[in-house]
Amino acid sequence: xxxxxxxxxxxxxxxxxxxxxxxxxxxxxxxxxxxxxxxxxxxxxxxxxxxxxxxxxxxxxxxxxxxxxxxxxxxxxxxxxxxxxxxxxxxxxxxxxxxxxxxxxxxxxxxxxxxxxxxxxxxxxxxxxxxxxxxxxxxxxxxxxxxxxxxxxxxxxxxxxxxxxxxxxxxxxxxxxxxxxxxxxxxxxxxxxxxxxxxxxxxxxxxxxxxxxxxxxxxxxxxxxxxxxxxxxxxxxxxxxxxxxxxxxxxxxxxxxxxxxxxxxxxxxxxxxxxxxxxxxxxxxxxxxxxxxxxxxxxxxxxxxxxxxxxxxxxxxxxxxxxxxxxxxxxxxxxxxxxxxxxxxxxxxxxxxxxxxxxxxxxxxxxxxxxxxxxxxxxxxxxxxxxxxxxxxxxxxxxxxxxxxxxxxxxxxxxxxxxxxxxxxxxxxxxxxxxxxxxxxxxxxxxxxxxxxxxxxxxxxxxxxxxxxxxxxxxxxxxxxxxxxxxxxxxxxxxxxxxxxxxxxxxxxxxxxxxxxxxxxxxxxxxxxxxxxxxxxxxxxxxxxxxxxxxxxxxxxxxxxxxxxxxxxxxxxxxxxxxxxxxxxxxxxxxxxxxxxxxxxxxxxxxxxxxxxxxxxxxxxxxxxxxxxxxxxxxxxxxxxxxxxx
Amino acid sequence: xxxxxxxxxxxxxxxxxxxxxxxxxxxxxxxxxxxxxxxxxxxxxxxxxxxxxxxxxxxxxxxxxxxxxxxxx
Numbered sequence: 001x002x003x004x005x006x007x008x009x010x011x012x013x014x015x016x017x018x019x020x021x022x023x024x025x026x027x028x029x030x031x032x033x034x035x036x037x038x039x040x041x042x043x044x045x046x047x048x049x050x051x052x053x054x055x056x057x058x059x060x061x062x063x064x065x066x067x068x069x070x071x072x073x074x075x076x077x078x079x080x081x082x083x084x085x086x087x088x089x090x091x092x093x094x095x096x097x098x099x100x101x102x103x104x105x106x107x108x109x110x111x112x113x114x115x116x117x118x119x120x121x122x123x124x125x126x127x128x129x130x131x132x133x134x135x136x137x138x139x140x141x142x143x144x145x146x147x148x149x150x151x152x153x154x155x156x157x158x159x160x161x162x163x164x165x166x167x168x169x170x171x172x173x174x175x176x177x178x179x180x181x182x183x184x185x186x187x188x189x190x191x192x193x194x195x196x197x198x199x200x201x202x203x204x205x206x207x208x209x210x211x212x213x214x215x216x217x218x219x220x221x222x223x224x225x226x227x228x229x230x231x232x233x234x235x236x237x238x239x240x241x242x243x244x245x246x247x248x249x250x251x252x253x254x255x256x257x258x259x260x261x262x263x264x265x266x267x268x269x270x271x272x273x274x275x276x277x278x279x280x281x282x283x284x285x286x287x288x289x290x291x292x293x294x295x296x297x298x299x300x301x302x303x304x305x306x307x308x309x310x311x312x313x314x315x316x317x318x319x320x321x322x323x324x325x326x327x328x329x330x331x332x333x334x335x336x337x338x339x340x341x342x343x344x345x346x347x348x349x350x351x352x353x354x355x356x357x358x359x360x361x362x363x364x365x366x367x368x369x370x371x372x373x374x375x376x377x378x379x380x381x382x383x384x385x386x387x388x389x390x391x392x393x394x395x396x397x398x399x400x401x402x403x404x405x406x407x408x409x410x411x412x413x414x415x416x417x418x419x420x421x422x423x424x425x426x427x428x429x430x431x432x433x434x435x436x437x438x439x440x441x442x443x444x445x446x447x448x449x450x451x452x453x454x455x456x457x458x459x460x461x462x463x464x465x466x467x468x469x470x471x472x473x474x475x476x477x478x479x480x481x482x483x484x485x486x487x488x489x490x491x492x493x494x495x496x497x498x499x500x501x502x503x504x505x506x507x508x509x510x511x512x513x514x515x516x517x518x519x520x521x522x523x524x525x526x527x528x529x530x531x532x533x534x535x536x537x538x539x540x541x542x543x544x545x546x547x548x549x550x551x552x553x554x555x556x557x558x559x560x561x562x563x564x565x566x567x568x569x570x571x572x573x574x575x576x577x578x579x580x581x582x583x584x585x586x587x588x589x590x591x592x593x594x595x596x597x598x599x600x601x602x603x604x605x606x607x608x609x610x611x612x613x614x615x616x617x618x619x620x621x622x623x624x625x626x627x628x629x630x631x632x633x634x635x636x637x638x639x640x641x642x643x644x645x646x
Numbered sequence: 647x648x649x650x651x652x653x654x655x656x657x658x659x660x661x662x663x664x665x666x667x668x669x670x671x672x673x674x675x676x677x678x679x680x681x682x683x684x685x686x687x688x689x690x691x692x693x694x695x696x697x698x699x700x701x702x703x704x705x706x707x708x709x710x711x712x713x714x715x716x717x718x719x
Contacts (some may be wrong), residue, residue: 012665012666012669015665016662016665019658019661020660023658025656026654027649027651030647030649031649032647033648034649052651184649184651186652187651188651188654188655188658189661191655195659195695195699199688203683203684203686203688206684207684327710348694422682422684423682423683423688424679424682424683424688425669425679425689426665426669426670426678426688426689427666427688427689427692429684430662430666432693467707603684
């Protein structure tokens with residue numbers, strides 16, 4: 001998230017920021033009276049109204065990194081990014097509401113790992129809770145590092161000051177109000193984001209001449225994406241609708257869409273395995289639904305969340321598309337953000353370019369070597385299509401400008417570049433507070449999920465079994481402080497070892513990929529045994545690691561030294577890897593379950609498995625509030641959206 | 647949980663809305679600072695919108711507090 005120029009905040013901007021902080025602290029302070037038992041602290045006393053749990057459910061995932069990342073994808077891939085929403089999130093959320101929530105909420109489990117313990121055994125819970133606990137700490141560390149960096153680059157705040165102050169605010173309100181605080185501030189953050197970014201998107205749309213004009217511009221961009229550094233190969237062209245249609249470029253094959261993904265990987269890998277795996281099993285989001293006041297409310301939570309989720313692409317993906325359209329209009333004087341080359345690097349870069357000009361690279365491998373040399377000398381990333389062009393320049397005076405133009409786009413800066421372009425003092429404060437809010441509520445969400453899993457699934461399960469409720473409450477508060485300190489440590493770690501962080505996130509990807517197979521079999525097939533689930537999970541995790549180790553994509557993977565296949569993009573690799581992991585886990589779990597004895601009796605499985613649980617009758621609930629009805633409406637809405645943007 | 651979330655949401659957005667609108671009104675004659683927002687006095691317009699949103703939230707909160715006073719936990 002590199003930003004070239006700082007912005008000047010006025011008193012009004014700071015006032016808005018301070019008002020927000022005071023309100024979240026005030027919410028935490030007011031809620032402290034209601035934190036009497038550990039159930040209040042970890043589960044909000046299961047008393048939260050549906051609209052709040054629903055908005056929090058969606059908002060827990062709408063962290064700042066999601067905002068920044070989706071705008072980046074909007075610029076890189078166009079409207080196809082909406083697949084993350086319309087075939088990814090929504091069907092998974094409907095499935096969770098209609099089919100899975102009855103078992104989570106009905107089983108009286110207090111967390112997702114605890115459900116696994118009830119359904120399978122300690123081993124499965126242990127594997128899930130430890131990996132989840134570590135993952136939440138890292139996720140919150142990564143996001144806090146991004147926040148502190150952003151405050152440093154944008155506002156000139158000291159990195160350490162920004163990191164500790166923001167963490168301190170989160171610490172205070174989570175300590176005071178527990179999960180309720182986190183949920184309430186997530187809802188507040190949701191409104192901040194919508195109301196803070198909507199005017200920016202509106203102004204961007206106006207500036208670019210409306211949606212029709214943006215589509216026309218993107219059609220031109222698609223015919224020569226390398227002109228805007230959107231492709232690495234100067235001769236690359238896409239079909240006219242590559243940025244503006246969600247399905248046609250996908251169906252035309254990986255070479256015809258900027259994502260480089262085939263439709264099967266998209267539908268099965270992303271739409272089924274990854275999305276269902278995230279939305280239906282990740283305790284961070286499921287915890288919100290489990291805090292609802294009754295079964296119907298818990299089931300409706302993901303459905304309430306689906307409504308804003310469905311229209312969110314306007315707020316998060318469209319800005320990226322606006323940015324690309326603006327850049328292709330010369331009179332708008334806009335450029336996708338880039339890292340700036342330090343002026344002291346030019347002599348070294350010029351020398352490399354002049355040397356290459358005498359001996360131009362003849363094939364892709366030689367060009368790649370040249371680009372890597374330039375990257376090292378300039379301490380930035382270069383776009384290879386522009387570099388290939390650049391070495392033909394004979395005029396040395398033009399070289400610095402051409403070199404700067406050849407720097408790869410910093411897509412993560414898109415959203416902020418628009419905020420800076422359109423916001424006067426006042427609105428600027430609102431938009432930046434919205435961003436700050438989403439970073440902080442992201443941390444709070446991770447910390448509350450972490451303290452619950454730690455206290456119930458690790459501490460109570462393995463260290464201190466029969467202590468008083470007050471003791472677990474104390475532990476929850478104590479581990480909240482520890483969790484925040486660990487997050488801060490992770491933020492520093494992420495700041496220093498960027499590459500190590502990439503590897504850690506990769507490993508989490510391996511761990512999460514097969515999870516949904518375990519839940520699917522566990523909930524809907526009573527024959528699934530603990531051993532089957534445990535071995536299946538391990539098998540799925542190793543499968544995804546193996547696939548990653550034996551395939552290549554954009555130079556990534558292949559660390560086993562065997563290259564069986566070359567994926568057109570890392571995204572395709574990621575989707576396929578998840579698909580293989582899911583299938584391996586599914587098959588292994590099924591086969592081993594059939595050959596091992598079921599240790600759980602039918603009575604123990606009641607409320608945990610579909611066939612052993614009495615059908616839920618939605619009597620007493622108006623037909624239009626029943627999950628099955630609402631879910632159907634939402635799915636129809638998704639189909640319509642997919643048809644409109646086909 | 648005892649606190650009706652609509653109250654803090656309503657209060658906060660009303661407050662921010664008033665601040666933006668007042669500032670927007672004071673800078674009405676200043677075309678320079680609104681060049682970037684395409685010559686729209688976005689602070690005034692959006693401030694008023696936020697105020698309306700905030701007030702609606704408060705009205706709903708007050709209504710439900712009146713209705714369910716006896717059985718409120």
